Amino acid sequence: MASKRHALVTGGGSGVGRAIALALAGVGIPVTICGRGQDALDAVCAENNLIFGVTADVTDEASLVALYETAQAARGPFDIIVANAGMAGSSAAHKTSLADWQRTIDVNLTGSFLTVKPALSSMAKAKGGRIIFVASVAGLKGYSYVAPYVAAKHGVIGLMRALAVEMAKTGVTVNAVCPGFVETEMLEESVARIVATTGRSDEEARASLMVTNPQGRFIQPEEVAAAVLWLCSERSGSITGQSISVSGGETW
Incomplete structure (x- = not known):
């Protein structure tokens, strides 16, 4: 696996992105992480000297083009792209503003497309590579009060399937990992919203989310990273167009 020369992980400053970057660097792959906060990125870089x-901003095409130019000039072309950056809000659909809808689509769906677009031609010419979208079980089923997020993540799954077919004969695989509720900063934000809007205790709010997992627990970021690491391995070359649920049995 270390023969892969360079990986990109968006949203790499925290949570699942951080875990994925550390997993890839841990097997000897140089990793470029990106996000909007340099301090958070620097903290992850300090954990492994193969992380840069x-x-x-994944919603800004020029920003991503500049990222590709800078990172590839320093460390070579990307062989692995992990489109992980995402965000979620919460409100009833009829109370969701167009601005909130658009922002959610921009970050989760359009941002995923803009993340991988610059790599498609070069990976096809190189006859190999790995593209992995970090989607969600919300891309495989419906949830109430997060209609924009569910729509965006379903879109990510559709994008993945289209690219998998388009790239099938090039040696490039395209897949998605679909976690359930993962114990990250984003989960804590969701818990805080539930507490604020319902008056439930922190423990009750966490339990209301955990109950969706048949194993009765939250997914750990390292479990998602392990699935990504496997999809990046040489022996996963026949796995493409797949949505891999990392959810304790919530979806399949």
């Missing part, structure tokens, strides 16, 4: 941080 560049600020970028």
Whole structure:
């Protein structure tokens, strides 16, 4: 696996992105992580000297093009792209503003497309590579009060399937990992919203989310990273177009 020369992980400053970057660097792959906060990126870079941080906004095409140019000039072309950056809000659909809807689509769906677009031609010419979208079980089923997020993540799954077919004869695989509720900063934000809007205790709010997992627990970021690491391995070359649920049995 270390023969892969360079990986990109968006949203790499925290949570699942951080875990994925550390997993890839842990097997000897140089990793460029990006996000909007340099301090968070620097903290992850300090954990492994094969990780390099560049600020970028996944909703801005020019920002990502500049990221590619900077990172590839320093460390070579990307062989692995992990489109992980995402965000979620919460409100009833009829109370969701167009601005909130658009922002969610921009970050989760359009941002995923803009993340991988610059790599498609070069990976096809190189006859190999790995593209992995970090989607969600929300891309495989419905949830109430997060309609924009569910729509965006379903879109990510559709994008993945289209690219998998398009790239099938090039040696490039395209897949998605679909976690359930993962114990990250984003989960804590969701818990805080539930507490604020319902008056439940922190423990009750966490339990209301955990109950969706048949194993009765939250997914750990390292479990998602392990699935990504496997999809990046040489022996996963026949796995493409798949949505791999990392959810304790919530979806399949």
